[in-house]
Amino acid sequence: MVRFSAGRLLESIVVLGVMTFVVYVLIGLMPGDPIDLMIAADPNLTSADAARLKALHGLDKPIVERYWNWLSNAVQGDFGYSRTYTKPVLDVLFPRLGNTLLLMSLSLIFALALAVPIGIYAALHPYSKTDYAINMFCFAGISIPSFWFALLCIILFAVHFEWLPAGGMETVGRGDLLDRAQYMVMPIFVLTISSVGSFTRFMRASMVQTLRQDFIRTARAKGVGTTRLLVGHALRNALLPLVTIVGLSFGNLFSGALITEIMFSWLGMGKMMYDAILGNDFNLALIGLLFATGATLLGNFLADVSQVVLDPRVSFASRENER
Amino acid sequence: MSVIAQPSLQSPTRRMWRRFLQHRLALCSLIGLVFLCLLAMSAPLIEMLLGVDANTANLFARFQGPSLQHPLGTDELGRDLLLRLLYGGQVSLAVGIVAALFSAVIGTVIGLIAGYQGGMVDRVLMRFNDAVIALPLLPLLIVLAAVDLNKLGLPASIVESENISLYRIVVIIALVGWNTVARLVRAETLALRQREFVRAAVALGAPSRSIILRHILPNAVSPIIVATTLSVGNIILFESILSFLGLGIQPPTASWGNMLTNAQELIWSAPLLAVWPGLLIFITVIAFNFLGDGLQDALDPRALD
Numbered sequence: 001m002v003r004f005s006a007g008r009l010l011e012s013i014v015v016l017g018v019m020t021f022v023v024y025v026l027i028g029l030m031p032g033d034p035i036d037l038m039i040a041a042d043p044n045l046t047s048a049d050a051a052r053l054k055a056l057h058g059l060d061k062p063i064v065e066r067y068w069n070w071l072s073n074a075v076q077g078d079f080g081y082s083r084t085y086t087k088p089v090l091d092v093l094f095p096r097l098g099n100t101l102l103l104m105s106l107s108l109i110f111a112l113a114l115a116v117p118i119g120i121y122a123a124l125h126p127y128s129k130t131d132y133a134i135n136m137f138c139f140a141g142i143s144i145p146s147f148w149f150a151l152l153c154i155i156l157f158a159v160h161f162e163w164l165p166a167g168g169m170e171t172v173g174r175g176d177l178l179d180r181a182q183y184m185v186m187p188i189f190v191l192t193i194s195s196v197g198s199f200t201r202f203m204r205a206s207m208v209q210t211l212r213q214d215f216i217r218t219a220r221a222k223g224v225g226t227t228r229l230l231v232g233h234a235l236r237n238a239l240l241p242l243v244t245i246v247g248l249s250f251g252n253l254f255s256g257a258l259i260t261e262i263m264f265s266w267l268g269m270g271k272m273m274y275d276a277i278l279g280n281d282f283n284l285a286l287i288g289l290l291f292a293t294g295a296t297l298l299g300n301f302l303a304d305v306s307q308v309v310l311d312p313r314v315s316f317a318s319r320e321n322e323r
Numbered sequence: 324m325s326v327i328a329q330p331s332l333q334s335p336t337r338r339m340w341r342r343f344l345q346h347r348l349a350l351c352s353l354i355g356l357v358f359l360c361l362l363a364m365s366a367p368l369i370e371m372l373l374g375v376d377a378n379t380a381n382l383f384a385r386f387q388g389p390s391l392q393h394p395l396g397t398d399e400l401g402r403d404l405l406l407r408l409l410y411g412g413q414v415s416l417a418v419g420i421v422a423a424l425f426s427a428v429i430g431t432v433i434g435l436i437a438g439y440q441g442g443m444v445d446r447v448l449m450r451f452n453d454a455v456i457a458l459p460l461l462p463l464l465i466v467l468a469a470v471d472l473n474k475l476g477l478p479a480s481i482v483e484s485e486n487i488s489l490y491r492i493v494v495i496i497a498l499v500g501w502n503t504v505a506r507l508v509r510a511e512t513l514a515l516r517q518r519e520f521v522r523a524a525v526a527l528g529a530p531s532r533s534i535i536l537r538h539i540l541p542n543a544v545s546p547i548i549v550a551t552t553l554s555v556g557n558i559i560l561f562e563s564i565l566s567f568l569g570l571g572i573q574p575p576t577a578s579w580g581n582m583l584t585n586a587q588e589l590i591w592s593a594p595l596l597a598v599w600p601g602l603l604i605f606i607t608v609i610a611f612n613f614l615g616d617g618l619q620d621a622l623d624p625r626a627l628d
Contacts, residue, residue, distance in 0.1 A: 011450065011453075012457075015453075015454040015457060018454070019454075019458070023466070026466050026467065026470060027466065028474075029470040029471055029474045029475060030466070030469050030470060030471055031469070031471035031473075031474075032471075139609055139612055139613060139616075140605075140609060142612060143556060143560075143605060143608040143609035143612050144605050144608075144609075145560055145563055145564070145601055145604045145605060145608070147563075147564060147567055147583070148563075148583060148597075148600075148601030148604065148605070149601075151583065151586075151587060151590065151597050151601065152597070152598070152601070154590060155590050155594045155597065159590055159591055159594065160594075250459075251457065251458065251459045251460060252460075254459045254461070254462065255459060255460055255461030255462070258461050258462060258465075259461065259564060262568070270462070273462055273465075274465060274568070277465055277466060277469050278469075285466070288462070289459075289462050289463070289466060292459040292462050293457075293458060293459060295459075296457055296458060296459045297457050300453075300456075300457045
């Protein structure tokens with residue numbers, strides 16, 4: 001157990017390490033560099049100044065050396081300054097991260113609260129009309145482009161009915177709980193719809209498979225009541241794969257949050273990253289991407305470990321062989 | 324219920340067809356997709372029949388309602404909406420299908436090598452695969468789409484070509500989209516390697532290349548087809564998001580995604596402009612997903628009749 005987890009953790013750390021380099025190089029390949037931007041902004045800068053500034057910030061050095069400098073500062077907790085906010089990037093990142101986590105966790109809770117009962121219902125009535133309809137809705141949720149769905153919601157609820165604000169975090173001058181909740185309704189709704197479909201399908205599949213197992217028949221034969229059979233015997237087993245799927249869906253949730261935040265001007269990490277990439281704020285884009293990568297890797301790691309922790313039938317040895 | 328299974332009188336291919344035809348949604352999706360592709364390809368013909376040019380702006384004819392000349396009306400520059408949707412469809416469908424095929428090829432090669440070679444090669448490739456799966460896809464795609472091709476040292480003739488945004492998006496999606504196919508093909512290859520006919524071929528001294536190409540690959544085709552079909556929908560979604568954000572297909576070339584970029588600014592004055600492109604993305608993606616689902620049922624020999 002410990003060996004397995006330690007191995008997986010080490011692997012994730014190695015991947016994160018490699019990704020810091022890949023992302024650093026990619027960010028370096030984006031158009032423009034910080035000094036060119038300063039020259040464009042200030043006509044008094046001469047080319048000699050520019051060269052001196054480039055030397056000062058180490059931009060004349062090869063990319064590997066720059067990466068090494070960045071990394072040695074980063075491990076000491078110094079990730080550099082944001083160009084657009086003129087603040088240390090972590091000071092920009094953390095409030096944004098909080099907003100994103102709020103969005104992600106609430107929509108994850110709603111998605112699961114919908115997916116689990118709906119999935120169970122569908123599994124209990126396989127190939128019925130309702131099951132068919134649920135399946136259709138799941139496919140629709142998976143296939144709908146979330147940015148378009150967000151746009152439709154804005155057109156309908158903000159432009160047409162004027163029930164909800166079209167975007168932002170709070171009304172200037174109000175900002176009480178009710179006000180902020182109004183701003184949250186649409187982003188959370190859109191993000192929930194984008195993940196509920198696949199969760200429901202997994203829940204249904206896993207429940208159907210569990211109900212076919214021998215121990216369910218045995219339990220029924222010895223007279224266990226329906227509720228107890230479903231909750232105590234079937235659900236506990238059927239939820240195991242869902243735990244894994246939730247862990248693995250971290251990356252998708254981040255992607256979904258990114259597009260949702262952009263659509264609703266939600267001041268989260270996804271929008272921050274997108275603005276940073278478009279605004280040539282290299283340090284900020286870098287830390288945002290690395291944080292997203294780290295969180296996704298963590299989700300995958302937890303999914304892997306939880307599978308072996310929660311399900312004793314998955315032995316570590318077989319898990320290792322399979323991989 | 325008879326205890327003894329009836330011997331099947333049908334050939335596997337016919338059984339596959341029958342199962343596929345039973346999956347009504349998949350069948351409808353296939354028909355719908357073929358129709359959509361034909362419609363998109365016949366855009367120049369429709370352009371001729373209507374007597375309008377898809378890319379000419381006409382500021383005197385902005386935001387027109389449906390008419391004989393413009394069946395779906397005109398957009399913010401007075402261009403015909405139907406024609407732009409069809410040309411955009413050509414781009415979106417082509418990107419989706421071509422990028423899916425590219426990633427399928429990359430995935431198949433990696434999966435075959437990993438599964439057949441085993442050992443260290445397998446372990447390294449699968450670790451790499453795990454790593455790519457564990458990346459947050461959309462943020463990464465945005466960075467890849469923002470990379471300055473001049474800094475990559477590509478020749479100017481490529482960087483400045485007209486279709487560069489098209490090539491770029493196919494390449495970056497293929498770069499990150501191969502892992503599902505790779506994982507499936509590897510699993511299939513591992514299983515097939517243990518089968519008698521493959522071991523017999525090895526014992527008879529067949530070279531690895533011919534074992535892989537003639538014995539393993541043909542038997543691993545079903546999961547490749549299913550995964551590729553399912554990935555087309557996802558790729559169209561990603562393409563539309565990137566184009567919508569201004570990082571994918573660049574105007575004036577229309578794609579369903581970048582048509583929505585302008586429509587977003589106009590939701591107060593012309594909300595219908597935002598409805599059509601998104602609806603087409605939605606229909607196309609859901610059709611590919613239904614098709615993939617149907618193919619999975621049809622091609623999986625373990626599926627129950």
